[in-house]
Amino acid sequence: MAIDVCLTDENGNPESNLVIWETFKGDTSIEAYVLLKYIDPHGDTTFNTLQIADLISDMIRFKKTESCPAADAIIELANRCRNEVHTYLVFYGD
Numbered sequence: 034m035a036i037d038v039c040l041t042d043e044n045g046n047p048e049s050n051l052v053i054w055e056t057f058k059g060d061t062s063i064e065a066y067v068l069l070k071y072i073d074p075h076g077d078t079t080f081n082t083l084q085i086a087d088l089i090s091d092m093i094r095f096k097k098t099e100s101c102p103a104a105d106a107i108i109e110l111a112n113r114c115r116n117e118v119h120t121y122l123v124f125y126g127d
Contacts (some may be wrong), residue, residue, distance in 0.1 A: 036074060036124055038103075040110045043081040043119035049110055053103040062099075066091040085115040085122065 040049040096104035
């Protein structure tokens with residue numbers, strides 16, 4: 034199952050896009066994360082700039098314990114979201 038991770042502007046227009054094949058399942062291991070546990074593999078999940086620091090921390094911790102080849106690319110998009118005004122990081126599930 035693919036998840037698109039997209040940096041969007043305030044109008045929902047994509048600025049950068051990344052397709053990942055990993056899923057963030059709602060099992061017990063993912064429940065320990067502040068924001069990763071809320072990624073819906075079947076729906077859309079949007080994070081704003083106020084949430085990005087927690088998302089980056091989650092991704093850094095996640096990539097230390099799980100195999101996630103896209104982790105660095107997600108962190109890069111999250112950093113752009115944190116540094117650019119009126120942007121959102123959206124995870125589009127199937």
